[in-house]
Amino acid sequence: MKLFAESALLPEGWRRDVRFEIAADGSLAEVEASADAGGATRLAGPVLPGMPNLHSHAFQRAMAGLAERPGPRDDSFWTWREVMYGFLGRLDPAQIEAIAAQLYVEMLEAGYTAVGEFHYLHHDPQGRPYDDLAETSRRVLAAAGRTGIGITQLPVLYRHGDFGGAAAGPAQRRFLNNPERLLRLVESLASDRRDDPQVRIGVAPHSLRAVTEADLIALLEGLAGIDGTAPVHLHIAEQQKEVQDCIAWSGQRPVEWLLSRFEVDPRWCLVHATHVTEEETRRLAETRAVAGLCPTTEANLGDGIFPARAFLEAGGRLGIGSDSHISVSPVEELRWLEYAQRLTARARNLLTREGESLGGFLYRWALAGGAQALGRPIGRLAPGCRADLLVLDPEVPALLGRQEDGLLDALVFAGNVNPVRDVMVGGRWRVEQGRHRDRDAVFESYRKTLKSLAA
Numbered sequence: 001m002k003l004f005a006e007s008a009l010l011p012e013g014w015r016r017d018v019r020f021e022i023a024a025d026g027s028l029a030e031v032e033a034s035a036d037a038g039g040a041t042r043l044a045g046p047v048l049p050g051m052p053n054l055h056s057h058a059f060q061r062a063m064a065g066l067a068e069r070p071g072p073r074d075d076s077f078w079t080w081r082e083v084m085y086g087f088l089g090r091l092d093p094a095q096i097e098a099i100a101a102q103l104y105v106e107m108l109e110a111g112y113t114a115v116g117e118f119h120y121l122h123h124d125p126q127g128r129p130y131d132d133l134a135e136t137s138r139r140v141l142a143a144a145g146r147t148g149i150g151i152t153q154l155p156v157l158y159r160h161g162d163f164g165g166a167a168a169g170p171a172q173r174r175f176l177n178n179p180e181r182l183l184r185l186v187e188s189l190a191s192d193r194r195d196d197p198q199v200r201i202g203v204a205p206h207s208l209r210a211v212t213e214a215d216l217i218a219l220l221e222g223l224a225g226i227d228g229t230a231p232v233h234l235h236i237a238e239q240q241k242e243v244q245d246c247i248a249w250s251g252q253r254p255v256e257w258l259l260s261r262f263e264v265d266p267r268w269c270l271v272h273a274t275h276v277t278e279e280e281t282r283r284l285a286e287t288r289a290v291a292g293l294c295p296t297t298e299a300n301l302g303d304g305i306f307p308a309r310a311f312l313e314a315g316g317r318l319g320i321g322s323d324s325h326i327s328v329s330p331v332e333e334l335r336w337l338e339y340a341q342r343l344t345a346r347a348r349n350l351l352t353r354e355g356e357s358l359g360g361f362l363y364r365w366a367l368a369g370g371a372q373a374l375g376r377p378i379g380r381l382a383p384g385c386r387a388d389l390l391v392l393d394p395e396v397p398a399l400l401g402r403q404e405d406g407l408l409d410a411l412v413f414a415g416n417v418n419p420v421r422d423v424m425v426g427g428r429w430r431v432e433q434g435r436h437r438d439r440d441a442v443f444e445s446y447r448k449t450l451k452s453l454a455a
Contacts (some may be wrong), residue, residue, distance in 0.1 A: 001427065005391075007403070008033075008047040011380050014404040018047070022387045025197060026426030031381055036287035043391050045421055046407060048363070049114025049381050050388035051330040052370025055233070055271050055292045055321025057118055058100035058140060059195040062450060064089040064326045077239050077301045085171035087302045089125050092217065093139045096121065102446035104304040105436045106328045108149055111420045113388040115149055116202050116292075116321065116374050118233060118271070120156035120175045122185070127173025128311035133185045141189075147438065150386065152374040153189060154204040154233050157182045157211055157219050163249035165212045175206070179218035187226050197386065198426050200375050204229030207238075208246060208254050213261060220262075231267055231375040233292065234258075238272040238303050255280040264289050268375040271321070274304040281307055285316035295336035297323035305340045309350050312365075319369030334362045334412045359412035367395035391422035393434070 001022040008018040013035035019040050023029040067075075091099075100117075107115060117140055123129050132138070137155055144151040158175035161168040168176055177185070186203055193199040202221055205211045211219070223230055237243055237254040246254045255276050258264065268289035276284065284291065293306055301324075308318065320333040327333070338358065341350045352361040371379030378386050392399060392407070398414040399407060411419060421431040422430035430436060 002038070002147050003043055004035070004037040004040035005043045005047040008238050008381060009049065009408075010059055011288060011382050018381075020343040020381070020387070020389075026387055026428065027377070028381065028385050028387050030382050031383055037053060043390045043422070046109075046134060048389055048390045048392065049352075049367055049379050050423065050425065051111050051363075051366060052114040052116070052319060052374050052379055053330070054116040054269060054290070054319040054320050054370045054373040055111040055118055055294055055323050056103070056115050057120075057324060058103050058143070059088060059096055059121055060084065060323075061103040061106075061325040061328070062099045062446075062453070064324065075302070076241075077303060078241065080301055087172065088121060089171070091121065091125075093130070093136050095453065096136055097139035097143050098442075098445040098449040100140045101147055101442045103325060103328065104143055104147040104149045105439055107322075108147060108423050108425070108430050109420065109434065109436055109439075110329050110331075110374070110418060111423065112322075112328075112330055113150060113390070113423060113425045114370070114374055114376060114378050115144070116152045116231070116269070117144075118154050118156060118231065120158050120204075120206060122155070122177060123174045125174065127176065129181075133181065134188050137185065137189055143399070145198070145452040147436065147442065148428060150198045150374075150376060150378065150388065150425060152200040152202055152231060152376060153187050154202045154231065155182060155189070156204040156206045157212070157215065158206040159215055160212065162209050163245055168210075174205050179215055179222060182219065183222040183226070186223070190226050200231070201227070202233065204233040204376060207235040207242075208257065209242065216262070219266075228313065229267060231269065231373060233269040233271060235271045236273050237275045238298075238302070239301075240275055243275045253280065254275065257283060259283050259287070266290075266317075266372060267375065269319070272298065272303065272306070274298060274306050276307065277306075278310065281310050281316070282314050285311055285314035288317060290369045291316060291318045292321055292373060293318055293333075293337060294321045294323035295333050295340060296324075296327040296329075299336060299340070300324065300326045300425065305344055305412060308337060309341055309345075312351060313339070317369045318365060319373050320366045329418075330366070331412055331416075331418075334359075337362065338412075344401070357409050359409035360405035361410060364404075365407050387424055387427040389424050390420050392419050393421035410444055
């Protein structure tokens with residue numbers, strides 16, 4: 001397949017008259033600028049690399065908006081978590097798949113072309129493993145396959161209820177595994193999907209609250225025997241209470257504790273890392289791990305604000321995720337990443353250098369960080385990378401008259417109309433003229449799922 005774009009964002013910058021040749025395996029075989037269209041199919045607007053979404057809990061899309069009424073005590077992440085526990089207690093594997101498919105359709109239509117699925121809902125409502133340990137993981141992978149989104153599946157090790165190996169509560173029983181059992185699940189998935197370029201398997205120790213040091217060591221050692229380059233994602237320092245509890249347990253803050261005991265490197269993604277000191281910010285940046293930021297969820301939960309400006313100035317790497325899916329929009333995540341910094345500093349245009357496009361800077365950084373965190377050849381329109389691309393609608397009012405990085409400034413900061421027209425993932429069109437090809441059928445399954453849950 002050959003495609004032609006009058007304008008496209010390539011690794012070296014914006015280029016005109018770009019011809020793409022796509023290989024049979026869905027990768028980009030050739031990318032040539034200043035080219036003749038020849039017999040290539042002309043695309044309808046400017047072309048961008050598809051955005052990776054590095055942090056997702058798919059089932060939470062169906063509960064978005066259910067925790068927006070204050071209770072008798074101060075609401076926080078911890079009270080929201082109780083609502084979440086009540087919701088997930090009823091989900092069966094088919095419903096998990098239907099919710100994930102609906103979410104992935106929404107992601108694709110918004111411009112996300114890959115997802116990191118931080119998947120911890122492993123067992124039945126009584127906490128009993130299914131006959132296939134990977135039953136629910138396979139359901140989520142099936143949803144990704146049906147909708148066409150690329151996926152990095154991150155089965156979660158969740159063993160304890162708090163720091164120091166405290167016992168988990170009844171509401172957490174669907175999550176629980178020991179390292180040995182979780183590694184069997186990971187090995188099974190990795191073996192089945194070894195030759196699938198749309199799937200990568202990693203692991204996610206849930207948090208320092210949910211695993212002990214011995215658990216984490218066993219998980220990493222076992223993973224090395226399966227795939228020594230696999231992504232490792234971890235929730236960390238999301239809430240102040242978490243930090244205080246970690247200090248009470250260990251005498252150290254969560255990021256401080258982790259970096260003093262483990263060799264964190266570029267295959268790691270530390271999700272949230274909201275509450276970090278200047279020293280932790282600098283040390284985290286030096287690891288070249290990715291900070292996985294989810295600004296709309298972090299705002300919805302009242303978590304706090306990551307020190308993104310200091311982190312980037314220290315050479316840090318970041319990417320974006322939609323986490324609880326209170327919003328499914330890369331534009332909104334990028335916008336609020338900057339806006340939170342503005343509200344803190346009471347100043348503007350904080351996350352880039354003088355004279356540089358802020359929208360262009362944020363989009364490029366999120367592409368690079370997301371691709372690194374998901375461990376797949378994505379986020380770049382270059383030979384050997386997956387053919388994941390977005391075609392913007394040039395008739396969207398906010399984009400009229402904008403070119404190159406000015407287009408990205410308008411994309412991020414000028415309105416809420418979705419400007420994504422067409423979406424290709426792995427060389428196949430998944431969204432055309434703003435609609436996913438299976439939108440109606442997926443939505444009908446989702447509608448039946450919500451009706452069943454409501455009953």
